[in-house]
Amino acid sequence: MILCFDIGGSRIKAAVAEAGRLDPLGDCPTPGQDFDAFLAALAGFAAGHALRGVAISIAGVVAPETGRITVANIPCADGRALAEEISAALRLPVLVLNDADCFALAEARQGAGRGHRSVFGVILGTGVGGGLVIDGRLVQGAGGYAGEWGHGPVVAAPWDLPCGCGLRGCVDAVGGARGLEKLHAGLHGGAQPATAILADWGRGAAPAGQTVALWLNLIAPPLALVVNVLGASVLPVGGGLSNVPALLSALDRRVRAAILRPTDIPLIVPALCRPEPGLIGAAEAGLEAFG
Ligand SMILES: [Zn+2]
Known part of the structure; x- marks a missing residue:
């Protein structure tokens, strides 16, 4: 099982995914200014699940060369090596992808x-x-x-x-x-x-x-x-x-x-993958990487 997030400027949506299944875990406000609170919000959804990894769809662009993200509407995450820092906090492998990329992957594979x-x-x-x-x-x-x-x-x-x-x-x-x-x-x-x-x-x-x-x-x-x-x-x-x-x-x-x-x-x-293409695309990428 992997943990998936769709992270935008206002809300964090979470789900757990297994092959062929995506179960929503709910959502919470995005702590935009406080990175410790941001990590704590993600960790809150991880509790109680046997997880192999975390896959994140986010409204930012990650440079594959450096892992650093440019994300204007979540200032506390901007410029960070986000996957690395979340991985250290949750002690799980983490994949971070652009939300439009996750949308495209979801539509290509399931939509x-x-x-x-x-x-x-x-x-x-x-x-x-x-x-x-x-x-x-x-x-x-x-x-x-x-x-x-x-x-x-x-x-x-x-x-x-x-x-x-x-x-x-x-x-x-x-x-x-x-x-x-x-x-x-x-x-x-x-x-x-x-x-x-x-x-x-x-x-x-x-x-x-x-x-x-x-x-x-x-x-x-x-x-x-x-x-x-x-x-x-x-x-x-x-x-x-x-x-x-x-x-x-x-x-x-x-x-x-x-x-x-x-x-x-x-x-x-x-598009056919509604209402959460970000979560579907993150699940596709995450299950391939960690599943
Ligand atoms: Zn422009």
Whole structure:
């Protein structure tokens, strides 16, 4: 049995996994500022189980070369050799993976990517993320940045929208829920949440239609390039925006029209591993490493 965590900026979710089984253990707030409290929170879930290891999905990027993590929304863990430090505290082997990577691994092995050799998992949540799985294996790449299609100066947005990474023109600045809201505010003023914009779009409201058209114009070309570069045959999508099937269908049509390979089969599809793809992906990786 292994212990799995999905660690975000606000909550730590835990589960124990065995082959073919994932049993949730509940969740708790993430101690973001106090590393001892962070370790104690993880240790609390370990008590009482015969464990072979710990696998963690976290909202940060781990450099495979050094094991050090960059995680902006959990300051007490940022910059640490996290697996090493948790391993010392829990006296168990520990694997730490990026949450979008865990999402992609879950979808490739158990979700919409089953049977596909090149799976690109796309997160359209608050922001934008991605993970790459080829032949069932997670590809982390140099520095752990493989799959990060959200960053890079590629989007010609009509307004200057700086990204948290320091660049300008990032997909992340326009592609997720916050990005959609910025586009809508830029076109029409006000401050509507993405859920309301997309509900208006579903009802055929013209202003929301303009916003979604702009969003598609900005997002579809870089995603089409991703498909061409990787040879991905399916792109399962998770995150809040994936709960709007019509939006994914519209994006799918635009991307398929812009790639080199002609195909009538949808490429951009809703993810199937819900509600906890991070835990499922961590379990897959952890059982392979320690099971
Ligand atoms: Zn960026």
